[in-house]
Amino acid sequence: MKFKELPRKWRISIISMSVSAILLLTALIAYVYSTIGSLLHVMIG
Amino acid sequence: MRYKELPKKWKVITSVLIVLNALLIILIILFTLFLSSYREQCAQLRAPLKKDDSLLIGERMKIERKGKESVAVNLYMPENIGDAKLPVVFNIHGGGFVGGDADMLDTQSDRIANEWNAVVVTINYTTADVKSVLYGSEEVRDTVMYFADHADSYFADTTRFTIMGYSAGAYYSAEAMRLLKENDFDTASLVLCYPWTTGLPTKNLSSDCPKTLFVLAGEDPISQKSKSYIEAMKAAGVDVEVIEYDSAVHSFIESNNPEGKNDSAEGMEKVINPMQEKMAREAENYIGKWLNDGKK
Numbered sequence: 001m002k003f004k005e006l007p008r009k010w011r012i013s014i015i016s017m018s019v020s021a022i023l024l025l026t027a028l029i030a031y032v033y034s035t036i037g038s039l040l041h042v043m044i045g
Numbered sequence: 046m047r048y049k050e051l052p053k054k055w056k057v058i059t060s061v062l063i064v065l066n067a068l069l070i071i072l073i074i075l076f077t078l079f080l081s082s083y084r085e086q087c088a089q090l091r092a093p094l095k096k097d098d099s100l101l102i103g104e105r106m107k108i109e110r111k112g113k114e115s116v117a118v119n120l121y122m123p124e125n126i127g128d129a130k131l132p133v134v135f136n137i138h139g140g141g142f143v144g145g146d147a148d149m150l151d152t153q154s155d156r157i158a159n160e161w162n163a164v165v166v167t168i169n170y171t172t173a174d175v176k177s178v179l180y181g182s183e184e185v186r187d188t189v190m191y192f193a194d195h196a197d198s199y200f201a202d203t204t205r206f207t208i209m210g211y212s213a214g215a216y217y218s219a220e221a222m223r224l225l226k227e228n229d230f231d232t233a234s235l236v237l238c239y240p241w242t243t244g245l246p247t248k249n250l251s252s253d254c255p256k257t258l259f260v261l262a263g264e265d266p267i268s269q270k271s272k273s274y275i276e277a278m279k280a281a282g283v284d285v286e287v288i289e290y291d292s293a294v295h296s297f298i299e300s301n302n303p304e305g306k307n308d309s310a311e312g313m314e315k316v317i318n319p320m321q322e323k324m325a326r327e328a329e330n331y332i333g334k335w336l337n338d339g340k341k
Contacts, residue, residue: 001052001054001055006046006051007046009046010046010051010055010059013059014055014059014062017062017063017065017066018062020066021062021065025069028069028072028076032076035080036080036173037177038173038177038178039142039173039174041178042142042213042241043244044243044244
């Protein structure tokens with residue numbers, strides 16, 4: 001079964017979870033960078 | 046269609062996405078807990094370094110900044126202030142970016158204020174566990190600019206401003222110098238003692254940078270690692286001088302003071318001992334003379 005053939009409910013669920021995973025990953029990276037990013041930079045170079 | 050009725054491929058994709066989202070939320074929560082605990086630990090390590098106000102030799106001051114938090118500094122004036130304006134030394138403590146305190150330099154700053162006949166300012170910059178390294182460097186820059194703007198009140202000669210830093214404090218000093226140059230304010234000199242140079246940008250170095258003295262410790266890997274930065278400075282045309290104490294160890298200058306000889310100094314026998322103390326005083330004398338060589 002192709003994505004387009006999935007019921008609308010499942011299409012929305014999969015798209016929502018994909019977007020949410022991308023946003024959460026971006027938030028985590030931004031959070032680490034904004035808090036200890038500069039400390040990591042001076043430690044690692 | 047229910048979850049059970051989905052084709053296997055879409056069941057796997059849906060499950061992976063659910064696990065991934067849950068994992069990312071857990072990671073964010075765990076990082077928040079780690080950060081909070083790390084900041085708490087760092088604050089606990091810094092707390093004993095703070096001296097009671099009644100014991101502090103210097104004078105506590107707050108440097109107010111527009112739209113930003115104020116900066117806590119300690120001020121040391123020499124006992125004999127004549128008519129001539131005085132050089133100003135901004136004495137920046139080390140502590141691995143997350144430790145240390147300006148009060149650690151209390152006795153030393155009072156001594157060098159009198160021996161070098163200079164105004165000495167120690168700065169409690171915000172450590173990197175709380176705010177970025179750039180933020181701390183901006184606090185150093187703003188403190189320097191405050192003393193430049195209020196030079197008459199402190200008998201300060203704005204043409205003889207020096208930033209002197211130890212270890213991580215040297216990193217903040219070099220960054221503050223770069224920020225000051227961007228503000229069109231030139232410091233007279235920079236003194237970097239066993240500097241932490243990893244991550245320090247070299248692209249902005251030029252012959253316009255102030256003359257720089259490196260004080261290195263022969264038994265210190267951090268000092269040895271800074272040699273590539275020294276070469277980059279020389280290659281950029283900066284007036285650089287290097288003095289190395291072969292048997293000195295990291296932090297020998299500021300640790301061999303009463304503040305370094307407290308309870309937390311257990312196991313520090315290699316750093317705090319008469320031989321290191323002798324070299325520390327020699328280094329201070331050398332720096333004092335080097336600064337006076339540039340006297341206008």
